[in-house]
Amino acid sequence: MKRHAAPAKPILKRPIFWVILIVIIVIGGFTVGRKPIINLFNQATVTKPKPKPVKLTRHEKKIAKKYHLSPKATANAHSAKVTAIGDSVMVDIVPEMKQVFPRAIVDGEVGRQFYDLPTIAQNLKAQHKLADNVVVNLGTNGPPEKTDISRFLKVVGSKRQVYWINTHVPTQKWESQTNQLITSTAKHNRNVHVVDWHGRSENQPNWFADDEVHLQTKGAIAYVGLLANTMA
Structure with missing residues (x-):
């Protein structure tokens, strides 16, 4: 009796697919509101320089x-x-x-x-x-x-x-x-x-x-x- 090959798993159920997707997101930057996520974190740490006090004579x-x-x-x-x-x-x-x-x-x-x-x-x-x-x-x-x-x-x-x-x-x-x-x-x-x-x-x-x-x-x-x- 001839054995049939096991059906291939859908791509979304393959662990390797999710590993590759996560790597792409981390490296490329997932966009939220047209801005990369990494930029959202960077913005939180950026501080505007304080204006220099005006010195008068x-x-x-x-x-x-x-x-x-x-x-x-x-x-x-x-x-x-x-x-x-x-x-x-x-x-x-x-x-x-x-x-x-x-x-x-x-x-x-x-x-x-x-x-x-x-x-x-x-x-x-x-x-x-x-x-x-x-x-x-x-x-x-x-x-x-x-x-x-x-x-x-x-x-x-x-x-x-x-x-x-x-x-x-x-x-x-x-x-x-x-x-x-x-x-x-x-x-x-x-x-x-x-x-x-x-x-x-x-x-x-x-x-x-x-x-x-x-x-x-x-x-x-x-x-x-x-x-x-x-x-x-």
Whole structure:
């Protein structure tokens, strides 16, 4: 009587299959969520280096205390190249700007309007005086027009950062209009940032002169401090 060969075991029941599969998994790395398992273990042991503490000079420490700045904001302001363009409010704060931003170019003029801004920026650019950080303080004397803002942003370009200080002119009807347009401009341009002076100065009458617009010393310190902290 002829003997029949024993039927072959299915591959999944062969021990050698499972041994080979385990070796492949260990060597190649089994992926979970598109990341190898070995990476999941490595991630648990990775620690981010702690940021180095900012060291300030004695003079910088005095500035930080006076303007209520963090060490980082103080150091950034001290080294930042800034061009500040504004109206009479900017004229008022030149000493404070120079204390906090010693490398700043400050271009302020009494009675300046928004429609002057594109030409001023173009002239400064031609003179190589338009820095990587451009501070704008306009709106005291009238509201901006979208066309003037568009022309200005075209001169500045997309690589420079614009820090637009909104307006505190409670006696003028264009205050809200101006601030809404500044906010809208920032939402639609990644390099434009709002410096919320209107919000910061709310309920601070002792910061202002009798006209509720121009600044007393306390107001000037708060104004420049806010700018430096926002830029940081």
